[in-house]
Amino acid sequence: MCLAIPHKVIALKGANRALSLAGPVEVEIRTDLVPQIEVGDMVLVHAGFAIEKLLEEETEELEKLWEEIRELAGP
């Protein structure tokens, strides 16, 4: 229900706005919901608002699941 895509923050504008890039698209976004936002962060943006910072890697939990997946899928 929620179209949100990753954006890279390229500049902060005032207290609650930032300029961000989604691929080559430059958009001004609201940052009220991610108060610790910094230039260089990757954030998830929904309807013009950043809703969370994106982490670099998936976790251990996913890697463990993949071990099992490979086993199941088998030869």
Place this chain on the structure above:
Amino acid sequence: MQALRPGDSRERIELLSKALHKLADRPIKVMEVCGTHTVSIFRQGLRALLPENCSLVSGPGCPVCVTSQGEIDAALSLAERENTIIATYGDMLRVPGTGTTLAEERSRGADVRVVTSADQALSLALNDRTRSVVFLAVGFETTAPATASVVLDAWREGLHNFMVLGLHKSVPPALGTLASDTDMDLDAFLLPGHVSVITGLAAYRFLPERWEIACAVAGFEAEGIMTALVEVARQIRIKRPRVASLYSRAVRPEGNGAARDVMDRVFTLGDAPWRGLGVIPSSGYFLKKEFARFDAVERLGVTVKEVPPPAGCRCGDVLKGLIDPPSCDLFGRSCTPVHPVGPCMVSTEGSCAAYYRFQKRGCPAWKD
């Protein structure tokens, strides 16, 4: 994230499909409850990769679709007002109310503006103080914090010409209604990726704990969705239902506190009508009394009546996952995306629209 990128290699997805085939050794029923998942699954052609035993049902995942007929009519009644700009997300434009749509009202002269952000709706009010702006605030937890933020802005600015028709709904209570419905007989939920970014995981714990339903929060790329299906199939097989998150790049277990704070500041939870599910307690976000002057219901006397859905429309049953869209008598006949009867066929995330667009008359198979 809704886009399909070569990051998901066909080989990895084939592995996931094979694993799923092995794990689903008995029929299992998984419900996805996020319209963006509905669309992603269809657009990426994933249903063709699922085993027979794995039945994937679409639930009430599209906020426009679950908006009741009475709420839609209330939104449409705004079109009759003088000197009023209706600011709305594009999703709402073609939804049929009783007798008309926002698009039709616009072609008759109503000032309906499509916005892609609540911030744009606020700007309309800031830039022209002589006109009233009413923002149609539809969406779940992913979208509600933005509305709350602009209401606070309007309050700080002392604006008198900005109002919100608050139609935001909360997902976890709806999941409770579905889980408790024994007719449904659900084994698992694919939990909404972006709603979970806001709510965190604790909000769903009652599902495995009280109802023994396996849960996995999924992202939107093909690989993420397939992995989540493998995860729930695995939980079912080993009889250990829990809330797993396969989208931890974005979803923190504790959710987004700042977003929930701003929602708590502006909204209070109340009983709300859901198309197909009836009135669900504490499932609607309503503006607190101190923000009454930004509430279209309070200021403009807009009322939400109880209105029956159009005759023959089975959107309610589709939204509950009780029937699949083609089982509705109107599907593909009097109800098509060009001439929709109910919101499930017109909303870009509606199950009926998804079935019709991507799977009517069976999915063509690729032969090498």
Place this chain on the structure above:
Amino acid sequence: MSIGHGAGGSLTQELIDLIKGSFDGSPLADDEDCAILPGGFAVTIDGYTVSPLSFEGGDIGKLSICGSVNDLSVRGAKPLYLALGVIAEEGFPVRELLRYMESAASVCRSLGIELVTGDSKVVPGGQADGLFLSTCCLGRMERETPLGADNLRPGDAVIVTCPPGLHGATIAAHRYGLKVRGLSSDCAALWPMLKNILPVDGLRCMRDCTRGGLATVLCEWSEKARLGIEIDESLIPWDEAALSVCDILGFEPLHMAGEGCAAVAVEGEEAQRTLALLKEHDLGEKASIIGRVTREHPGLVGIRTYSGGTRLVDRPVGELLPRIC
């Protein structure tokens, strides 16, 4: 009448059917991009209402020529003569109008097209969104055997000559306040490239992918020929910038308009040769074979997705609306 009726999808088709219903049917009106007349002439007419009037990669003047030229080119007709209609709003700056006329003239010059007649009107402010243009282009058939969807056979290859949806994405970016680096309309006259493949014997049909995008062209071909079409997402020469715009606004890239992008169907065995001929021209640099015509699922277009799954390709219903859900 709603905006959706003009968007090139199912609603537009309904409108066209209603309008045609008022006229006695002519066998010459065969629902292709231009009509072929007795004596080997071809004619087309188009209206241009684009907003903004000027955009990266072109303006309404350039668009008005390219659009009509392309309608002729895809049926194998060389564009020769042009009639131009101008409807301007009171108060529209003459200097700006002349800039667009120069753009249009420049395209005509490069193709050897003569402007032979025209008309201009001025309407009260607010009635023409600045400026509307209409062009009627007349040309001469340069291919003996006619091109059209009726020629399609199972096994034919489907080629697209450039990334789909560039024009639509460029206009959408303007409309919704997105600044996009490196995105520009593909607005171009296709005759110089397409004329090179006219001699290919096994050439079946061509269409320019305008309103409604590549999806609409393929759906129409499939329905008209009563055959299936299958394409592969990973073979389409996507443009990253256009895809990003679609991601943000929630648009389907296959529904976005191009204005210099053609779909070409050719006999399977001649596909590689046709591709090579297209690629010899600048406009065909990214041309790619994206799928084929099949006996299976007649009337339906299927796409194999990146993830190896399959789904239907549909037409857009009406107006393309950005969504948050």
